[in-house]
Amino acid sequence: MKLKMLYSDMRSDLDLIEIELEKAVNSSSDLLNEASLHLLLAGGKRLRPVFVLLAAKFGHYQIERMLRVAVPLELIHMASLVHDDVIDDSEMRRGQLTVKAQWNNRVAMYTGDFIFARALEYITEIQKPEAHRILSYTMVEICVGEILQIEDKFKLDQRLQDYFRRIKRKTALLISSSCQLGALVSDADPKTIIHLKRFGYYVGMSFQIIDDILDFTSSDKELGKPAGSDLIQGNITLPILFLKDSPEFRPALEHALSGNMTEIERLELIKRIRESDAIAKSKAISDRYLKKALKEIDELPASPAKKSLRDIALYMGKRKF
Amino acid sequence: MLLPLLNGNQWNDEHEQSAISVAVIYSALAAHDQIKELNASSKSQQLTVLAGDYYSGLYYQMLARLSNVELIRTLSNGIIDISEKKASFYDDVKQSFEEWMTSIQTIESLSIEQYYEHFNFNQYKPFVRRGMLIHRIEHELELVKQMKVTRFQESLAYSEQYLGYSRNWQELLKLELEKQKIIMMDEISHSHLLDNSIQQFLVEMYGLRLKEQVLVMRER
Numbered sequence: 251m252k253l254k255m256l257y258s259d260m261r262s263d264l265d266l267i268e269i270e271l272e273k274a275v276n277s278s279s280d281l282l283n284e285a286s287l288h289l290l291l292a293g294g295k296r297l298r299p300v301f302v303l304l305a306a307k308f309g310h311y312q313i314e315r316m317l318r319v320a321v322p323l324e325l326i327h328m329a330s331l332v333h334d335d336v337i338d339d340s341e342m343r344r345g346q347l348t349v350k351a352q353w354n355n356r357v358a359m360y361t362g363d364f365i366f367a368r369a370l371e372y373i374t375e376i377q378k379p380e381a382h383r384i385l386s387y388t389m390v391e392i393c394v395g396e397i398l399q400i401e402d403k404f405k406l407d408q409r410l411q412d413y414f415r416r417i418k419r420k421t422a423l424l425i426s427s428s429c430q431l432g433a434l435v436s437d438a439d440p441k442t443i444i445h446l447k448r449f450g451y452y453v454g455m456s457f458q459i460i461d462d463i464l465d466f467t468s469s470d471k472e473l474g475k476p477a478g479s480d481l482i483q484g485n486i487t488l489p490i491l492f493l494k495d496s497p498e499f500r501p502a503l504e505h506a507l508s509g510n511m512t513e514i515e516r517l518e519l520i521k522r523i524r525e526s527d528a529i530a531k532s533k534a535i536s537d538r539y540l541k542k543a544l545k546e547i548d549e550l551p552a553s554p555a556k557k558s559l560r561d562i563a564l565y566m567g568k569r570k571f
Numbered sequence: 572m573l574l575p576l577l578n579g580n581q582w583n584d585e586h587e588q589s590a591i592s593v594a595v596i597y598s599a600l601a602a603h604d605q606i607k608e609l610n611a612s613s614k615s616q617q618l619t620v621l622a623g624d625y626y627s628g629l630y631y632q633m634l635a636r637l638s639n640v641e642l643i644r645t646l647s648n649g650i651i652d653i654s655e656k657k658a659s660f661y662d663d664v665k666q667s668f669e670e671w672m673t674s675i676q677t678i679e680s681l682s683i684e685q686y687y688e689h690f691n692f693n694q695y696k697p698f699v700r701r702g703m704l705i706h707r708i709e710h711e712l713e714l715v716k717q718m719k720v721t722r723f724q725e726s727l728a729y730s731e732q733y734l735g736y737s738r739n740w741q742e743l744l745k746l747e748l749e750k751q752k753i754i755m756m757d758e759i760s761h762s763h764l765l766d767n768s769i770q771q772f773l774v775e776m777y778g779l780r781l782k783e784q785v786l787v788m789r790e791r
Contacts, residue, residue, distance in 0.1 A: 277651070277655055277658075278655055279654075279655040279658040279659060279662060280662055281658045281659075281661055281662040282654065282655060282658045330624070333620050333621075333624060336606065336611055336620055337617045337620050337621070339611075339612040353661065354608040354609060354661070355606050355607060355608055355609065355611040356603075356604075356606055356607075356608045356661065356722075357658065357661050359603035359604075359606050359620070359623070360603070360654045360657050360658045360661075361654075361658075362603075362624075363599075363600065363603060363623075363627070363650060363654045364650075364651055364654035364655065364658070366624075366627055366650075367647045367648070367650035367651045367654065368647075368651060370631060370643055370644070370647035371644060371647045371648055371651065374640050374641075374643050374644035374647065376640075377640055379635065379638035379640065382631070382634075382635035382638075382640060382643065383632075383635045383636065385631075385635075386628060386631040386632035386635040387632060389624075389627070389628035389631060389632075390625065390628035390629060390632050392628070393621055393624045393625040393628055394625070396621050396624075397618065397621050397625070400614065400617050400618060400621070
């Protein structure tokens, strides 16, 4: 089943979000307009807006109000992608040239700054200071996570704990905050807000682990970039942490991180990683987070949104790319 | 930005915290100006990208802690404007010299002007607007001396050429600097707002000379 089919109940509201996203990136600068639209139209799972809307169903759901939360969360995610592509020197994203590849790094900087500022302009329609404290804390933490990621790059000898702390900041926090903010802004009760926040955190952790697995198990075409890109860029993810101490893998991993790996060597290493038990072990950890996420759903009050949350969480835990 | 404080205006913790958050915005935007157009993959450049993002999060967090949602909105709106003006250097925009100067003023001083407006310090806006422009022109002329070409200079030269002027843009910048300094001096010397010590401070900061400048102005 495709993710979009899971969203079918929310189709009309998600269409409104797409319209609003297009309006949001509209700029008096033709260049910023084009660069932002370029990224927006490349698509994406729109996970953060979906979680905002679903969480809001546990409170007083008003789509006009929730747009003011869902749209900025997607914009913040988009802005960080534009800047990440500069950091990672990435040429392709979602099968398209990145902003930095199509224009240059400086244009990517201004595009990201523009989109981020637009996100804040949007969310300030929400007058709840607590919502701003949550989102601003999240944004600072995401940056700290990315700084740590750079510090940890190319270091094979790191702990699982370092990896989990990194992915929490990199991915889980923004999904967790999407759920929390959706519930908070729709005035859901405090206990529900906490369960949704935790749900978002667990599902975000599971999601990122799957993403890191897929970097090895998907094809170049499915990924829109070469498989194993994370490793080539020095990002040590969970499957690698399971292999780093194996005498059979250690030399090849060190070679991959040296930057001297040929294309044939890359394909060979990817094949060996796919065949190793590191993938199953990583999957098991992702499943453990997924189970915790599902348990949080059980604690939520009765609502049709519970089924949607469960379906999306399960989909994310089993997706192929 | 601290002119109201230095000039003896009432200054409380909110003024101070908000001023710091505006300074953080300048740090955020300045960090991203340091990213090379090509080949920014060094660790130092990567961390500079993230430093800018971190500062952006930080200014938001500081104002969120003050529950000043309105100022977050105003400043974000300003950053949109600033980013658009910066992008215009990369977009083959053709505009007059005066329009380029207005763009530079927006880039350099808009956030501080918005801060002044928010706290009803409007009377200081002309000083910051002109002062920041003077700083920027001086900086650009210094870079010219060092044979360093910026996107702003290229855009200016391109516009001048496109619009059919045979003027030397470097000379234009020098004349503009002189003009802005004269106006700044005039505004300072006629200001009933600024304390004497602040007037003197600004005169020194911008390398202005009261009598000489007034004479030059009269001659013109």
